[in-house]
Every structure is written in C-alpha cells, then in structure tokens.
Amino acid sequence: MRVTFPFCKISVSASKQNIPQLYRFCFLMLGDARKAQDVFHATLREAAARAAQGELPDERFWLFRDARWRCLEASETDLQAEPVGLDEHDIGPEAPSQIEQLDPTQLAIWISCAPDPQRTALALFYLDEFDYREILNLTELKLGELSRLLELGRRQFQAWLYAMLPQKPNLNV
Amino acid sequence: MKTPRLSRRRRDLLNCAPTSEERVRDRPMRAVIFRAGKSSEFVNQQNFDRAVAELVRAIPIPPETAEWFSTDLISPSKWTWKKTVRNPAVLAIGLALIVIVGVLVFQFVARLNDFPGSATARKLLAIAGSTRSVLLDPVNADAGTLSDLFFMKHGLEHYDVPPEFADFRTIGCRVFDDDESRRIAQIWVAEKRMQFFLFPAERDVKTGAVLKFPGWRYVHQENWIGAVTQHNGVCFMAALRGREKDLTPYIPKTKQ
Numbered sequence: 001m002r003v004t005f006p007f008c009k010i011s012v013s014a015s016k017q018n019i020p021q022l023y024r025f026c027f028l029m030l031g032d033a034r035k036a037q038d039v040f041h042a043t044l045r046e047a048a049a050r051a052a053q054g055e056l057p058d059e060r061f062w063l064f065r066d067a068r069w070r071c072l073e074a075s076e077t078d079l080q081a082e083p084v085g086l087d088e089h090d091i092g093p094e095a096p097s098q099i100e101q102l103d104p105t106q107l108a109i110w111i112s113c114a115p116d117p118q119r120t121a122l123a124l125f126y127l128d129e130f131d132y133r134e135i136l137n138l139t140e141l142k143l144g145e146l147s148r149l150l151e152l153g154r155r156q157f158q159a160w161l162y163a164m165l166p167q168k169p170n171l172n173v
Numbered sequence: 174m175k176t177p178r179l180s181r182r183r184r185d186l187l188n189c190a191p192t193s194e195e196r197v198r199d200r201p202m203r204a205v206i207f208r209a210g211k212s213s214e215f216v217n218q219q220n221f222d223r224a225v226a227e228l229v230r231a232i233p234i235p236p237e238t239a240e241w242f243s244t245d246l247i248s249p250s251k252w253t254w255k256k257t258v259r260n261p262a263v264l265a266i267g268l269a270l271i272v273i274v275g276v277l278v279f280q281f282v283a284r285l286n287d288f289p290g291s292a293t294a295r296k297l298l299a300i301a302g303s304t305r306s307v308l309l310d311p312v313n314a315d316a317g318t319l320s321d322l323f324f325m326k327h328g329l330e331h332y333d334v335p336p337e338f339a340d341f342r343t344i345g346c347r348v349f350d351d352d353e354s355r356r357i358a359q360i361w362v363a364e365k366r367m368q369f370f371l372f373p374a375e376r377d378v379k380t381g382a383v384l385k386f387p388g389w390r391y392v393h394q395e396n397w398i399g400a401v402t403q404h405n406g407v408c409f410m411a412a413l414r415g416r417e418k419d420l421t422p423y424i425p426k427t428k429q
Contacts, residue, residue: 020239024232037238054256091217099224104232107225125189128226131196132189147185154221 019044021129022063028123029071031105031112039074043067061130061138068120068138075112087159088152098161110160117141118149125150179209187215192223289375289384290408291392294401297357297370298394301412304368309345309361316341316360316369323348323358323371331405332358332371337425338411341367365419370410374403389424391417400424 022043026036043066050056059065099107111122117139124135136146179187183205190197190206197203209215257263312319317339323332327348341362348358351372358371375384383406392399392410399412400420413419 020234023234023238024229027232028229033235037235040238054259091214091221093213093217093220095217095221096224099221099228102228104228107228108232126222126225126229128192128196128229131191131198132186132202133199135189143182143185143189147188151188154218157225158221 018129019063021127022067025064025123025127026067026071027104028108028111028126029068029119030075031109033105035074039067039070042070061134064124064138072116072120086156087163088155089159089162091154091158092162095158095161098165101165110157114153117145118153121146121149122153179205183208188218190215190219190222192219192226286391288386288390288401290372290386290401290403291390293351293355293372293375294370294392294399294408294410295394296351297359297372297410298392298397298399298412300359301368301370301399302395302397302414304359304361306345306361309347309359311345312343312360314343315339316343316362319343319346319358319360322346327356327358329356329358329371331407333404333407333409334360334369334371335402335404335409337423338362338369338409365413365415367411367413370399370408370412372408372410374406374408391420393417 023036023040026039026043027033030036030039043063046066047056047063056062111119111126113119114122120139121135121141124130124138130138132143132146135141136143139146141149183201186202186205187209190202197206206215258267312322316334317336320333323329329348341364344361344363346358346360348356351357355373358369360369360371361367362369376382377384383403386403389400389402392401397412397414398417398420399410400423401408401410403409411420411423
C-alpha cells in the first residue's frame with residue numbers, strides 16, 4: 001500500500017524528531033512491521049493535519065510521545081501474555097556475539113512483550129537517539145525507575161539469549 | 174577491574190549510560206562514566222548496549238514508509254502572511270496598534286478645529302447643558318444692552334454682544350467665576366432657548382498678548398453647538414442644543 005500525503009509539510013522542530021527512528025521506535029514497541037507502519041503513518045498523518053492548520057505542538061519529541069500512546073493503544077487489543085517472572089542473568093562478555101546472531105525482529109518481539117513502561121524505556125534507550133534526561137522526559141519516569149527498568153531488561157534479555165542460543169554461558173567469567 | 178563503590182544515584186546514572194559519547198551531555202554522567210568506565214561490569218554493559226543498538230539500527234525501513242523521509246515532507250512549514258496574522262500575539266499587537274492609531278487620528282481631527290479659547294468654550298457648552306433658567310437673574314431686555322450692565326455692575330469691560338445677536342430678547346443673565354477664576358457672563362435669550370457666553374480671550378503665557386483668531390469658529394460638546402468670535406480681548410459664544418446647521422443662519426457669512 002502506498003500512502004501519499006501531497007503537499008503535507010510537517011514542521012519538525014529539531015533533528016530530535018528523527019523520522020526513520022520514529023518508525024524503528026514503533027517497530028520495537030509493537031514487534032510487528034505492519035502494525036508499526038500503521039502507527040507510524042497515523043502519527044505522521046496527525047502531525048501533517050495539525051501542521052496544515054498551524055496547530056502542530058511546539059513540543060520536543062511530540063511525534064515520539066504521540067507514537068508511544070498509539071503503540072500502547074494498538075497493543076492493548078492484542079493477546080496479552082500472562083505476567084510471568086522472567087529469568088535473569090548477569091551480562092556476559094559473549095553477549096555481543098550472541099546479539100549479532102539475532103534478527104532485528106526477534107529483538108523487537110522481545111521488547112514489545114515487555115510490560116510498559118519498561119517497553120518504552122528499552123525502545124527509547126536502544127534507539128540511541130536520546131540521552132537519559134530526554135528519555136525521562138518522554139516516559140515521565142524518575143531516574144531510579146529508568147535505571148531499574150533498564151538493568152532488569154538487560155538481565156532478562158541476557159537470560160533469554162542464553163536460553164535461545166546454543167552457546168552456553170561461560171560460568172568462569 | 175571491579176566496579177568501584179558508587180552511590181545509589183551514580184549507580185542509577187551508570188545504568189542509563191549511553192553507548193555513544195555524543196549522548197553524554199551532562200557533567201554527572203561524564204563523571205560517573207569516568208569513575209566506573211574501566212570496570213568489567215560496565216564494559217560488559219556497554220558492549221551489550223552497543224550490540225543491541227546496532228541491531229536496532231539494522232531494523233529495515235519499509236519503502237512506503239521511507240517517502241516520509243524526503244526533505245519535502247519534513248522541511249519546516251513555509252512562512253505565510255495568513256499564518257502570521259493568525260498568531261494570537263500578532264493579532265493582539267495589530268489590534269492594539271489599530272486602536273492607538275484610531276485614537277491618534279480622532280485626536281488629530283478633533284484638534285484640527287481648535288482655536289485659542291476652544292477648551293474654555295467646550296467647558297461653557299457643558300455648563301449651558303446643565304444650567305436651569307432659575308439660576309439666572311431675570312432680565313427682559315435686548316441682549317445688546319447688557320454690556321452696560323456688565324460694566325457697571327461687575328466692572329467687565331468689552332463684554333459686548335455682537336450686533337448680529339444684539340436684538341435678541343433676554344430671559345436672564347448672570348456673571349460667575351469659572352474654575353480658573355475667569356469672569357464669565359452668561360445670557361439666556363428667548364430665541365431657540367439660545368445661550369450667550371462672554372469670557373476673556375486666551376492669552377500668551379509669556380507675553381500676555383491676546384491670542385487672536387478671525388471670524389467665527391464652531392465647537393461641539395454633548396449635543397450642543399457653539400459659534401465663537403473674539404473682539405477686544407473678549408470671546409463671545411452663541412450656543413444652542415442642536416447641530417451646526419441650527420446655528421448657521423445666525424452667523425454672518427464671513428465666518429472662517
């Protein structure tokens with residue numbers, strides 16, 4: 001499907017609102033390319049309509065904030081996994097090589113299954129687009145909460161890597 | 174190398190440490206990375222984060238999504254007059270300027286017909302509007318004859334009614350001081366319930382010379398119209414409730 005928005009010009013206040021990163025953010029939040037595109041287009045369509053009326057909020061990260069709520073709304077209708085305590089594991093030195101073996105979709109699915117606000121925190125953090133203060137602003141979290149969510153996410157993801165990939169953890173390290 | 178003992182806040186900062194230098198924008202974060210940067214735990218965390226971020230960068234962008242990335246779509250919206258005018262601040266400033274200009278124009282137009290003594294004449298028109306005939310001493314005579322009365326009774330020289338109004342029959346008259354202690358003579362005549370005022374002409378503050386003006390001049394105040402002329406340092410004003418056309422028939426055509 002080709003979606004066109006002739007003559008729409010969206011005022012993007014800064015490079016902070018990086019459009020390709022916005023799509024990646026939607027993808028990480030939803031773990032599904034089709035849904036990510038829908039949310040991405042809906043967000044930009046809304047922005048274009050507001051821009052045409054001169055009502056685009058002069059707020060930093062408006063696109064990401066809007067996309068976040070759309071993603072959460074979209075995933076509300078999905079089947080929800082029962083909340084279970086995931087295994088955790090210390091980050092090992094072999095983690096980078098394990099991650100290299102993954103497909104981006106696997107990562108996106110893993111992140112999209114996390115409960116919010118952990119899901120948003122991980123998605124924004126790994127976009128490598130924002131510093132921690134900007135993420136705090138976007139997620140409305142406190143530093144301690146963000147720290148805890150990221151640390152937990154790393155440990156859970158490491159445990160999942162060990163479980164998913166044939167390589168065993170090097171227990172001597 | 175083990176991670177040095179860190180306070181809770183620093184530990185929190187370390188957990189949020191970005192993988193790229195350019196995202197380290199504040200001093201506390203830089204300090205904590207400098208302190209714990211070489212610990213194996215932090216190195217593992219950074220390597221882990223970099224690998225995940227690299228994987229995120231590898232997320233493919235669908236072609237139909239990529240069209241949004243063209244510069245046309247994300248370029249800043251064009252400046253337009255319409256947009257600027259709709260801006261509430263611009264709108265407010267514009268309205269304020271219009272009001273200011275309107276007031277200035279109104280004052281300018283009002284001053285166009287000003288002449289020496291016009292301010293006093295306007296005040297006297299207000300007095301004319303509020304005067305009741307019982308306040309005046311009843312006098313039944315020709316208006317022209319009152320000059321002698323004003324001179325003899327009140328010592329007012331040259332308080333003469335011009336010849337064009339001299340034959341009007343009077344109902345009453347009085348002499349009073351205005352708020353600047355000037356002696357004002359007021360005459361009420363039967364003709365169209367017209368009132369005459371005689372008052373000292375305006376003088377130059379420095380030289381004391383009378384500020385003259387030729388012929389007749391009109392002033393308006395609260396539905397009252399007055400025609401003012403000056404002679405021998407005294408102004409005469411014929412006033413009535415109405416418009417200029419009501420007074421024009423009484424004024425000689427040489428008026429200016």
